[in-house]
Amino acid sequence: MRLLNNVAIFITLAVAYNLINGVCGQLHLGPNAFITLGAYTAALLTMTPAEKTLNFLVTPLYWPLSQATLPFPAALLAGGLVAVAFALLTGFPVFRVRGDYLAIVTLGFGEVVRVLANNLQGVTNGPLGLKGLYPYTNLWWSWGVAVAATAVVAALVNSSYGRALNAIREDETAAKAMGINTFRHLLGAYLLSAFFFGVGGGLLAHLITTISPSLFTFFLTFNLLIIIVVGGLGSTTGAILAAAGFTLAGEWLRIVEEPTAIFGFTIPGIPGMRMVILSLALLLVIIFCRRGLMGRREFSWAGLGRLLRGGLPGSVPGAGRP
Amino acid sequence: MDLLTFLQQLINGLSLGSLYALIAIGYTLVYGILRLINFAHGDLLMVAAYVAVMGVGLFSWPWPAAFGLAVGLTGLMGVLLERGAYRPLRRAPRISLLISAIAASFLLENLALVIYGGRAKPFPVPEMFTGAFVWGGLFVPRLSLIIPLVTGALLAGLFLIIYRTAVGRAMRAIASDLATVSLMGIDVNRIIAFTFLLGSLLAGAGGLLWAMKYPQVNPFMGILPGLKAFIAAVLGGIGNVTGAVLGGLLLGFLEVMIVAFFPAWAGYRDAVAFTLLIVLLLLRPTGLLGEALGEEKL
Amino acid sequence: MALLHTENLDMRFGGLSALEDLNLAVPAGGLYGLIGPNGAGKTTVFNLISGFLKPTGGRIVWDGEDVTGEPPHRLTDWGIARTFQNIRLFSDLSVLDNVLVGFHCRSHATWGEAVLRLPRYRREELDRRSRGLALLEEVGLAEAADQPAGKLPYGHQRRLEIARALATEPRCLLLDEPAAGLNPQETGDLISFIRGIQERYNLTILVIEHNLRLVMGLCQHLTVLDHGLTIAAGPPADIRKHPEVIRAYLGE
Numbered sequence: 001m002r003l004l005n006n007v008a009i010f011i012t013l014a015v016a017y018n019l020i021n022g023v024c025g026q027l028h029l030g031p032n033a034f035i036t037l038g039a040y041t042a043a044l045l046t047m048t049p050a051e052k053t054l055n056f057l058v059t060p061l062y063w064p065l066s067q068a069t070l071p072f073p074a075a076l077l078a079g080g081l082v083a084v085a086f087a088l089l090t091g092f093p094v095f096r097v098r099g100d101y102l103a104i105v106t107l108g109f110g111e112v113v114r115v116l117a118n119n120l121q122g123v124t125n126g127p128l129g130l131k132g133l134y135p136y137t138n139l140w141w142s143w144g145v146a147v148a149a150t151a152v153v154a155a156l157v158n159s160s161y162g163r164a165l166n167a168i169r170e171d172e173t174a175a176k177a178m179g180i181n182t183f184r185h186l187l188g189a190y191l192l193s194a195f196f197f198g199v200g201g202g203l204l205a206h207l208i209t210t211i212s213p214s215l216f217t218f219f220l221t222f223n224l225l226i227i228i229v230v231g232g233l234g235s236t237t238g239a240i241l242a243a244a245g246f247t248l249a250g251e252w253l254r255i256v257e258e259p260t261a262i263f264g265f266t267i268p269g270i271p272g273m274r275m276v277i278l279s280l281a282l283l284l285v286i287i288f289c290r291r292g293l294m295g296r297r298e299f300s301w302a303g304l305g306r307l308l309r310g311g312l313p314g315s316v317p318g319a320g321r322p
Numbered sequence: 323m324d325l326l327t328f329l330q331q332l333i334n335g336l337s338l339g340s341l342y343a344l345i346a347i348g349y350t351l352v353y354g355i356l357r358l359i360n361f362a363h364g365d366l367l368m369v370a371a372y373v374a375v376m377g378v379g380l381f382s383w384p385w386p387a388a389f390g391l392a393v394g395l396t397g398l399m400g401v402l403l404e405r406g407a408y409r410p411l412r413r414a415p416r417i418s419l420l421i422s423a424i425a426a427s428f429l430l431e432n433l434a435l436v437i438y439g440g441r442a443k444p445f446p447v448p449e450m451f452t453g454a455f456v457w458g459g460l461f462v463p464r465l466s467l468i469i470p471l472v473t474g475a476l477l478a479g480l481f482l483i484i485y486r487t488a489v490g491r492a493m494r495a496i497a498s499d500l501a502t503v504s505l506m507g508i509d510v511n512r513i514i515a516f517t518f519l520l521g522s523l524l525a526g527a528g529g530l531l532w533a534m535k536y537p538q539v540n541p542f543m544g545i546l547p548g549l550k551a552f553i554a555a556v557l558g559g560i561g562n563v564t565g566a567v568l569g570g571l572l573l574g575f576l577e578v579m580i581v582a583f584f585p586a587w588a589g590y591r592d593a594v595a596f597t598l599l600i601v602l603l604l605l606r607p608t609g610l611l612g613e614a615l616g617e618e619k620l
Numbered sequence: 621m622a623l624l625h626t627e628n629l630d631m632r633f634g635g636l637s638a639l640e641d642l643n644l645a646v647p648a649g650g651l652y653g654l655i656g657p658n659g660a661g662k663t664t665v666f667n668l669i670s671g672f673l674k675p676t677g678g679r680i681v682w683d684g685e686d687v688t689g690e691p692p693h694r695l696t697d698w699g700i701a702r703t704f705q706n707i708r709l710f711s712d713l714s715v716l717d718n719v720l721v722g723f724h725c726r727s728h729a730t731w732g733e734a735v736l737r738l739p740r741y742r743r744e745e746l747d748r749r750s751r752g753l754a755l756l757e758e759v760g761l762a763e764a765a766d767q768p769a770g771k772l773p774y775g776h777q778r779r780l781e782i783a784r785a786l787a788t789e790p791r792c793l794l795l796d797e798p799a800a801g802l803n804p805q806e807t808g809d810l811i812s813f814i815r816g817i818q819e820r821y822n823l824t825i826l827v828i829e830h831n832l833r834l835v836m837g838l839c840q841h842l843t844v845l846d847h848g849l850t851i852a853a854g855p856p857a858d859i860r861k862h863p864e865v866i867r868a869y870l871g872e
């Protein structure tokens with residue numbers, strides 16, 4: 001159950017992340033900032049005033065947040081919108097630069113948001129985080145959002161705007177010469193991805209029910225990066241497959257970090273081993289098969305039909321005839 | 323705030339700033355040549371610190387031997403990094419190279435986690451580096467004087483190499499135009515490896531100094547100083563060694579002063595660097611002494 | 621009145637003066653040439669007119685309006701399209717998509733309409749596709765429509781770049797050394813192709829070219845640059861005899 005919810009949330013996040021990284025080709029390293037904002041916003045809005053008083057023991061929560069309570073869908077939406085507002089604010093410095101600088105600036109957002117979450121005790125409860133959220137996230141919500149995110153992103157990517165974004169990735173100078181306002185286009189993609197990061201964060205918060213700043217470090221971004229690179233930068237289908245695979249494999253890889261008993265021997269868990277394996281995998285994929293699982297290809301019914309009709313690759317039609 | 327406290331903070335700022343400067347130079351060297359942020363540069367600090375902990379703590383070597391070995395191995399690690407993670411991608415799209423750099427950084431951190439465990443280890447600071455002078459109310463840790471001195475000495479050595487040797491000339495040539503230099507029969511790979519060696523040796527020295535200043539060693543200790551030093555490099559104008567030193571000092575002073583003047587903001591200290599970076603990008607994207615960032619010539 | 625003219629245009633890069641005091645007056649319709657030795661500042665002129673560089677002095681006037689310092693995408697909106705000296709296609713996109721990207725700047729549908737596939741977007745997209753295919757037909761790249769642009773032979777890439785620029789519906793087209801790297805046969809084809817589109821779309825075309833014979837035959841008016849200075853301007857017949865031009869090209 002929890003695993004399936006996780007899969008759906010990671011699909012949402014990965015599809016949004018792939019839009020900005022894979023389709024636009026801008027190495028955005030700050031999704032964790034937006035996910036944090038979405039998670040905290042949604043969480044603060046679903047908690048009842050009584051729960052809030054219980055959580056905020058050290059510094060009381062500021063009014064009006066302390067009184068407001070919204071239904072879950074509205075809280076999710078608010079989480080998405082707060083993330084969008086942050087994206088609007090940060091979009092200007094971000095898209096003044098490209099490449100390495102864009103990467104480091106967006107990485108900085110993650111850090112700044114984490115520092116804020118740790119210090120703005122009157123809003124976030126600081127390092128203690130928020131506990132006892134109601135587990136609103138169920139399969140309907142998580143998969144509903146995943147399907148919606150995928151539909152919206154896929155529709156965008158397959159539209160004239162998606163082509164323009166692809167063009168920016170391929171050659172931004174030429175894209176400008178084609179009359180594309182690259183700033184506006186990149187900002188649009190950035191805002192859309194921020195929205196889904198925010199909503200995904202809200203879902204995540206109400207799945208694990210306890211959130212704290214330490215949950216949303218760069219590590220989270222790194223996981224998403226692995227997913228979209230392995231799936232094939234730029235392929236939405238790849239992002240979905242890899243998100244599902246990663247979440248399931250992550251569960252399985254947990255074994256290497258926990259003590260396991262095999263044939264009566266206890267093998268002690270090795271903390272960090274999972275990440276060693278994952279980062280090594282990322283390194284190998286990026287060096288040896290940069291296009292990942294899907295390249296930039298997408299799933300399509302026509303493609304599936306072709307695959308089935310053509311039989312297995314390598315089988316020559318009519319080869320069996322005398 | 324009286325003069326004494328101000329002087330005190332100035333000394334603290336100088337020591338932190340020159341440490342940032344030392345690390346920032348490594349970023350700038352590599353960036354100048356490959357136009358690549360070596361994300362794993364910060365983790366090299368950690369490598370140096372762990373090797374020293376092993377040498378002094380585990381094998382009870384005299385500290386000069388352990389420290390020398392630590393710096394040397396860190397240099398080698400940098401070269402290895404270039405061979406393994408960056409060279410295969412030199413002709414690949416930028417985004418791949420950056421991702422590879424991030425992956426390498428995570429790999430180093432988590433390898434350290436697997437080998438040494440997650441618990442922070444105390445760093446055995448040699449006696450020579452401990453203690454402090456007290457001058458009429460001014461408290462000056464010995465290390466606060468040693469760090470700027472070491473940074474200055476290494477910087478002088480670096481300038482000698484860059485401006486007085488054939489390798490240095492080749493480095494400067496590559497920094498200004500990689501494509502042409504490859505045509506001139508210079509072994510570009512050798513020079514790039516040498517640059518990584520230099521940058522990583524400096525990171526090794528920086529790592530040891532950092533570990534003595536904050537005498538705790540853990541697998542993730544390099545991340546924050548690494549990021550901040552990188553920002554210092556950008557602040558000064560990346561690719562420019564003098565700029566890196568200036569940026570490092572500036573950032574060091576600023577962090578120390580903010581905490582000193584506004585103690586309530588101490589928790590935001592780590593956000594200072596990034597805020598500075600964002601403001602800088604809005605106002606003067608070239609950094610203090612640098613060329614335009616990432617702009618492409620048509 | 622001139623469709624495009626520049627007044628005392630200056631461009632300095634640090635200490636280097638790449639262009640000084642350029643005064644162009646390009647009337648609407650016809651083919652104009654910009655020639656000069658390597659490093660004369662020709663591409664710099666294009667970068668200025670198309671907004672990729674901001675001049676350090678002087679003005680650019682397009683159709684009676686001052687467009688100095690406008691960003692590239694705005695100038696494309698105004699009707700100035702260009703190609704690049706070193707071909708810059710969207711290599712991983714298909715040939716057809718390259719052209720469709722060109723049409724994008726003329727579309728009115730918003731992001732929302734595109735995502736929801738509302739009628740206006742659908743109409744525009746259908747229209748784009750049919751016109752894109754027609755354009756490819758016209759430049760002789762229809763069979764290659766679904767191939768990645770980067771896989772095309774060199775000569776075809778040059779054509780595709782021009783077709784892509786045409787898709788932005790320009791009134792003025794800037795071609796930066798369109799014949800570079802082509803063999804004589806391809807060059808001949810290209811010349812008649814450029815003439816063809818000039819007439820069909822009633823374009824004003826500004827061409828940079830190294831090959832003197834080519835521009836002399838193609839253009840009715842030439843401007844000659846050397847070291848950023850305009851050393852001659854006039855019809856090809858005069859330029860051919862101009863002593864400064866001969867010296868710039870043949871050396872002392």
Ligand SMILES: Nc1ncnc2c1ncn2[C@@H]1O[C@H](COP(=O)(O)OP(=O)(O)OP(=O)(O)O)[C@@H](O)[C@H]1O
Pocket residue numbers: 619620633636638656657658659660661662663664665705
């Ligand atoms: N972005 C830039 N920054 C610095 N210098 C530049 C820049 N663009 C051009 N230059 C310089 O300006 C001068 C003119 O260059 P330009 O590209 O306009 O010449 P060109 O006439 O197109 O030459 P070619 O025939 O080789 O294409 C050259 O010396 C060049 O190095």
Ligand SMILES: [Mg+2]
Pocket residue numbers: 662663664705
């Ligand atoms: Mg040129």
